[in-house]
Structure formats: C-alpha cells, structure tokens
Amino acid sequence: MTPNAAYTQSTNSVLMIRPARFYPNPQTVADNAFQSSAHLDSDALTVMARKEFDAAVRTLRAAGVNVHVFEDSVEPEKPDAVFPNNWISAHHDGRIALFPMYSALRRRERRQDIIEELRRRYRVTKVIDYSSFEDEGCCLEGTGSLVLDHLNKIAYVSLSNRSNPKMIRRFADDFGYEPVIFTGVGSNGQPVYHTNVMMCIGTSFSMIGLEMIRNKAERQHVRARLDQTGKEIVELSADQIANFAGNSIEVHDASGEKLLALSSRAAQALTDEQRETLTRYTRLVPLDLPTIELGGGSARCMIATIHLPPRL
Numbered sequence: 001m002t003p004n005a006a007y008t009q010s011t012n013s014v015l016m017i018r019p020a021r022f023y024p025n026p027q028t029v030a031d032n033a034f035q036s037s038a039h040l041d042s043d044a045l046t047v048m049a050r051k052e053f054d055a056a057v058r059t060l061r062a063a064g065v066n067v068h069v070f071e072d073s074v075e076p077e078k079p080d081a082v083f084p085n086n087w088i089s090a091h092h093d094g095r096i097a098l099f100p101m102y103s104a105l106r107r108r109e110r111r112q113d114i115i116e117e118l119r120r121r122y123r124v125t126k127v128i129d130y131s132s133f134e135d136e137g138c139c140l141e142g143t144g145s146l147v148l149d150h151l152n153k154i155a156y157v158s159l160s161n162r163s164n165p166k167m168i169r170r171f172a173d174d175f176g177y178e179p180v181i182f183t184g185v186g187s188n189g190q191p192v193y194h195t196n197v198m199m200c201i202g203t204s205f206s207m208i209g210l211e212m213i214r215n216k217a218e219r220q221h222v223r224a225r226l227d228q229t230g231k232e233i234v235e236l237s238a239d240q241i242a243n244f245a246g247n248s249i250e251v252h253d254a255s256g257e258k259l260l261a262l263s264s265r266a267a268q269a270l271t272d273e274q275r276e277t278l279t280r281y282t283r284l285v286p287l288d289l290p291t292i293e294l295g296g297g298s299a300r301c302m303i304a305t306i307h308l309p310p311r312l
Contacts, residue, residue, distance in 0.1 A: 007092050007150045009203040010250040010258055013066040013306040015090070015114070016057060019082040020072035022049035024295050042079075048291040053082060056287040056302065060261065063285045064253025068306070070117070076108045082292060083301040084109065085196075086141040090118065091175065092150065092307045094125030099142045100133040102162045107134060122308035128174060133167060140167035144194035144301060146177075149201045152229045153177050156199055156222065158184040158213075160191040180225050182218035184209065187238055196300050198241050202250040203258060204281045206231040209241040232281075234274050243269035244298035249305065250282055258282040263289045263298045 023042040060067050072081040080086075080103070087109050089097045096115060101107045110131065118124055130140065140146070145163040147156040155177040157168050165181070172179040184192035184199075192198050198209040206226050210233075213219040226233055236245050248262035260282040267286040270278070278284065287299050 007153075008307070009150050009201065010252045011305045011307050012064075012252055012254060013068065014060070014251060015068050015070065015084060015088070015118075015304040015306055016053070016302055017081050017084045017109075018053050018069055018071050019046065019049050020074045021077050021079055022046045022082060022292070022295065023079045045291060045294070049082065052287075052289050052292050053302070056289065056299070059285060059287055060251075063259055063283075064255070064257070065251050065259065065261075066254075068117075068121070070111075070114055073111070078105065078108050080106050080295060080297075081109050083144075083295070083297045085301055085304040086144040086194075088114070088304055089142050089146075090122070090304070090306045090308045092309070094123050094309055095175070096124055096127045096308075097142070097171070097175070098127065098129045098131055099145075100130050100139045100167065101141060102139045107131070118306070118308065121311065122306065123311055124308060130167065130170070133164075138164040138167050140164055140171060141194065143304070144196050144297075146171065147195045147199045147201055148177065149229060149231075150307070151203070154180055154225060154229065156180045156182075156195060156201070156225075158182055158192050158195040158198065160193050162193055163195065180222060182213050182222055183215065184212040185214050186212065187242075193296075194301075196247055197244065197297075198236070198246045200246055200248040200250070200300065201231065202260070202281060204230070204232060205234060205278065207234045207236055207246055207248060207278075209236045209238060209246055211235075212238060212241065232277065234277055240266075240269045244293060245269045247298040247300040249300040249303050251303070251305065259285050261285050261287060261299045261303060263287055263293060265290065265293065266298060
C-alpha cells in the first residue's frame with residue numbers, strides 16, 4: 001500500500017497531563033497485570049510522579065518536541081490522569097475522538113477545557129464522542145487499545161475488557177482504518193489489557209511481542225500486515241514487554257528527526273541488536289518513570305499525540 005503523503009506516522013506536538021493525584025487505580029488492578037503495589041501513601045506517590053513528569057517534559061522539550069502541558073484538576077480525583085492517550089485522540093483531518101473508558105474513575109478524565117484549548121491552537125473540524133457506549137459496557141480506550149499505522153490506515157487491536165469488537169468496528173468505519181484484531185495473552189494467561197503495552201508502530205519499524213499472540217493464524221496475519229507495509233519488525237520478549245519496551249512512541253523534532261520516547265527501564269531491557277536496529281530509524285529518548293510505571297503505564301501512555309492541522 002502506498003503511504004498517503006497527507007499523513008505522517010509521528011508528530012512534533014503532544015499533549016501531556018501533569019497529575020494532581022497519582023496512585024495505582026484500584027478499579028483496574030484486576031485486569032492490568034502491569035500495575036504494581038505501592039509501598040508509599042498516595043501523597044508521597046503524587047510528589048514523586050509529578051517530579052518524574054516534569055523531568056520527562058523537560059527531556060522531551062530538550063529533544064525538540066512541542067509539549068502542551070495541562071494541569072490535572074484537583075477535583076474530582078483522577079489517579080490515572082497522567083495517561084491521557086486513553087480518552088482522547090487527535091487526527092490529521094481535524095477530528096478529535098473521545099473514548100469510552102472501562103474504569104468509572106477514568107471517565108472523569110475527559111475534559112472539555114482541553115478540547116477548547118486544542119480548538120484555539122489547531123483546526124478542529126469535529127469532535128466524535130463515543131463515551132455514551134460506556135452505558136452498554138462497550139469500551140475502547142483510545143490509543144491504548146488502538147495502535148495506529150497512520151501511513152497505511154491500519155488499526156492493530158488486541159481484544160480485552162478495554163477493547164470491545166463493536167467499538168473497534170465503529171472507530172474503523174468512522175476513521176477509515178483497516179482493523180487487524182488479535183488477542184495478546186500475558187504470562188498470567190489473561191488478555192493483555194492494552195495493545196500499546198505490547199506493540200509500537202513507527203514510520204519504518206514495529207516493536208511487538210509476537211509470541212504473546214498465541215493463536216497461530218492471528219500471529220501470522222499480524223506479521224504479514226507488518227511485512228506488507230514495509231515495517232522492520234523488532235520482536236520483543238514477554239520479559240521486555242513486562243519492562244514496558246512495547247509502550248514506546250515515535251515522535252519527531254522540529255526538523256523532522258524521528259525520536260523514540262520510552263522509559264529508561266524499557267531502554268535498558270532492549271538488547272544491543274534491537275537498539276542498533278531502532279537507531280537506524282530513530283533516536284532513543286529515555287525517560288525516568290519508575291513511580292509512574294507503578295500505575296501500569298509508561299512513556300507511550302503519558303503522551304497523547306496531536307496530528308491536528310495547525311491554525312493558519
């Protein structure tokens with residue numbers, strides 16, 4: 001498939017939310033194997049998470065990324081507010097999507113003031129709000145559920161409580177993406193809660209835990225689509241996935257140099273060979289996120305990419 005010149009895989013502009021409160025969400029621990037128990041109280045965790053967040057923003061900005069920082073509102077309390085990519089996505093054609101969330105605590109994260117600020121800075125043509133599907137128990141948690149190949153208009157999705165087939169089809173129809181659906185399975189035998197912890201799509205590469213797709217036909221289909229679209233596959237082990245190596249995101253600086261934002265823990269989990277492959281296409285930008293990763297997400301979850309056209 002020929003890439004659409006109007007679309008880019010990476011973007012220079014991102015949205016990030018500075019947490020007012022942070023602690024592992026008790027409503028999501030049952031199906032998020034990436035969450036960890038915290039041995040500190042929420043006040044201490046919040047202070048540490050805010051320091052990590054501020055350092056991550058400084059690192060990204062120093063690398064040339066345009067970071068829009070929004071302060072989390074104190075009320076209502078939202079322990080996962082630092083992970084905005086699950087409730088909002090901003091697209092090349094000017095559309096914004098708002099997604100139905102699995103945890104009731106997370107539904108509080110959708111904020112109209114953030115949408116209005118994006119309208120002031122970018123050309124927003126339409127807001128598509130899928131949140132009413134929460135009433136039917138149908139969830140699709142943004143680019144946590146959807147790993148999007150923008151160049152080839154493919155949405156890779158691993159089925160779970162957070163990624164409902166009805167919602168996948170609805171998004172794919174509305175935004176013109178080919179859904180490639182599979183089930184990733186963790187070492188605990190349960191579905192991987194978000195696709196973006198086991199898979200990252202760059203302009204010219206993909207990082208993916210193929211061994212976690214236990215159904216052979218599904219695994220072969222995913223590999224085939226990646227091969228057909230010219231992505232060099234960097235296979236990740238289950239241990240590397242557990243260290244958040246899959247939870248990475250390609251962005252670029254003002255000159256167009258590709259950057260791979262990932263946590264320091266994720267970067268350390270990569271082999272020399274994998275690092276050599278990735279650095280042919282992108283420069284690694286590690287972020288220190290040990291406290292934030294207790295919440296079950298890492299660098300990619302913190303970064304909501306903005307593909308909206310700029311205001312002229």
